[in-house]
Amino acid sequence: MLVFDHPEFDHHQQVVFGSDEASGLRAIIAIHDTHRGPALGGLRIFPYASEADALTDVLRLSRGMTYKSALADLPLGGGKAVIIADPRRDKRPELLRAMGRLIDSLSGHYITAEDSGSSEADMQIIAERTDHVGGLGHNGRSGDPSPFTAHGVFCALKSAVRHGLGRDDLGELRVAIQGVGHVGAHLARQLHEAGAQLVLTDVDRDALGRLADELDAEVSAPESIADAEVDVFAPCAMGAALTPAVVERLKARVVCGAANNQLAEPDVARLLRERGILYTPDYVANAGGVIEIAWQRREDYRREDVMAHIEGIGATLDEIFRRAEREGLSPAQVADDLARERFRAG
Numbered sequence: 001m002l003v004f005d006h007p008e009f010d011h012h013q014q015v016v017f018g019s020d021e022a023s024g025l026r027a028i029i030a031i032h033d034t035h036r037g038p039a040l041g042g043l044r045i046f047p048y049a050s051e052a053d054a055l056t057d058v059l060r061l062s063r064g065m066t067y068k069s070a071l072a073d074l075p076l077g078g079g080k081a082v083i084i085a086d087p088r089r090d091k092r093p094e095l096l097r098a099m100g101r102l103i104d105s106l107s108g109h110y111i112t113a114e115d116s117g118s119s120e121a122d123m124q125i126i127a128e129r130t131d132h133v134g135g136l137g138h139n140g141r142s143g144d145p146s147p148f149t150a151h152g153v154f155c156a157l158k159s160a161v162r163h164g165l166g167r168d169d170l171g172e173l174r175v176a177i178q179g180v181g182h183v184g185a186h187l188a189r190q191l192h193e194a195g196a197q198l199v200l201t202d203v204d205r206d207a208l209g210r211l212a213d214e215l216d217a218e219v220s221a222p223e224s225i226a227d228a229e230v231d232v233f234a235p236c237a238m239g240a241a242l243t244p245a246v247v248e249r250l251k252a253r254v255v256c257g258a259a260n261n262q263l264a265e266p267d268v269a270r271l272l273r274e275r276g277i278l279y280t281p282d283y284v285a286n287a288g289g290v291i292e293i294a295w296q297r298r299e300d301y302r303r304e305d306v307m308a309h310i311e312g313i314g315a316t317l318d319e320i321f322r323r324a325e326r327e328g329l330s331p332a333q334v335a336d337d338l339a340r341e342r343f344r345a346g
Contacts, residue, residue, distance in 0.1 A: 008059035015059070016106065020098035024090065025083065027099055028054055030062035031110055032078040035343055038108055039079030040134060040290065041065040042115025043099070043122075045087040058082045060239075060261050065290070067339035068283035071316055072309075074294045077343070079110045087117035093125050100129025108132050113145070113293050116238070120144055134293040145289030149258055150186030152288025152310045156280050157191075157232060157256045159317040163325075164254040164278030165231060171195035174230040176220070176252065179237025180204075180211050183258040183286075187236060188215055201225040202237070226250055233257070235282075240264040242279075247271045256280035269332035281335035284317055 003015050014031040031039040041062055048054040058080050066078025083099060085091065103112055103126065113135040114123055120135065127133040135145055157175075162168055175191055176199040177184050188198055188211060198217035201224075202208040212219045220228055226249045233252035235241035239261030247268060255262070255277060262282045263269055272279045288310040295306045317331075324334045 003055070006055060006059060008056055008063070010059070010063050012059060012062065014106075014109070015055075016102070018099075018102035018105075020095075020101075023092065023095040023098040024085070025095050025098040025102070026051075026085070027081060027083045027102060028058045029081040029102065029106065029110055030058040030079060031106075032059075032062040032080075033066040033343055034077035034109060036069060036077055037075040038111050038132075039065070039077040040069065040074075040111045040113065040293065041078060041080035042113045043081045043083065043118045043126075044115045045083045045085055045091060045117030045122075047086040047090075048082070048084050051084065054082050054084050057239075064260055064283045066343055067336065068287045068290055069294075070339040070342040071284050071335065072287040072291050072294075072313070073342075074291065076111075076290075076294055080115075081110070081112055083117075091117075091122065096122055096125040097129050100126040100133075103132055104130035106132070134296060135289075136296070144182070145292055146182035147186050148292035148306070148310060149183045149286055149289035150190060151307070152291070152313045153183070153187050153234070153236075153256065153258045153285050154190045154194075155288075155311050155314040156285035156317055157234070157254075159314040159321065160254045160256040160278055160280045161232065163318070163321040169195070172197060173232065174199065174228075175232040175234055176225050176228040176230040177201070177234045177236055178222070178225050178241060178257070179235070179259065180208055181236070183289075184234075184236035185211055187234065187258060188217070192217070199225070199228045199230055228252075235259040235262050242268050242272070244268060244271055247275060247277070250275070250277060252277065254278045254280070256285055257282065258286045260286065263332065266332075269330040273330045278321070279331055280317065281320065281332050283339075284313060284320065284335055287313060 016029040062080035069076040192215045201220045232254045235257035243264040
């Protein structure tokens with residue numbers, strides 16, 4: 001598939017294909033925009049069915065990173081990288097070092113970090129070949145962005161509940177979480193501590209069972225989670241969770257989760273609005289991890305400042321929800337418009 005004619009191509013500044021015969025590396029790096037600073041975005045390792053699927057993912061995700069950084073008021077642009085491989089079988093040190101060399105060839109225009117299929121340990125190996133790696137930790141602390149991402153989603157959810165359900169507390173609120181991996185599990189624990197009642201699902205039945213026992217939560221089959229009788233639906237797994245068919249099934253009145261690219265197609269935002277379901281733009285809600293990684297690059301890093309920045313996600317969403325209501329638009333449209341205003345201004 002040609003890049004310039006691809007439906008997800010959005011005037012990306014650079015799309016780089018890289019391979020390494022010795023390690024078997026097949027990778028794509030997409031840099032969407034660098035007006036505000038170098039393009040930061042995670043490295044996803046996934047066994048895509050085709051090169052076209054990998055290209056679609058990296059183009060969409062890199063664009064989302066530009067918008068995410070702009071609305072999080074970070075001096076960064078948006079990028080993303082994907083490796084076409086099975087992280088459980090194919091992820092070897094020589095493959096990661098080859099990826100590091102590819103990243104280094106871009107001279108700092110792209111900064112990588114962990115994402116689905118990659119870990120902090122993988123970033124350490126990549127860092128053997130390039131300095132352009134984020135999320136390696138700070139002052140001996142883990143670089144895992146998951147707790148920060150989850151806290152941002154928690155702050156976003158409080159704003160969405162306030163605007164969508166007219167309440168300020170989360171006590172007895174019923175929340176369905178689709179996916180309880182690193183971020184989803186952290187979010188579940190925060191919601192449990194706030195008094196919410198949880199319905200959980202995940203394809204990893206063992207991890208799901210352990211977390212459900214820990215939090216005294218209900219469990220749903222993955223294919224049934226959209227039917228759960230809940231107030232909030234939180235997509236925290238892979239993207240494209242919100243299809244027209246899923247929207248028709250939702251009982252929740254608020255959608256707010258950690259997954260990237262939750263809308264399977266742009267028109268789903270309109271369908272949600274028509275059904276009276278308040279959608280929280282994903283790249284606003286899940287910016288907490290990127291905020292923390294950006295702070296790691298500063299000499300004046302202080303955890304309390306990081307957390308205050310992340311908690312500002314709620315105020316950003318307050319602005320988006322109010323503007324959407326006032327102008328009769330979906331929050332997704334308002335967020336896109338506001339992000340474009342910011343990153344085009346530089």
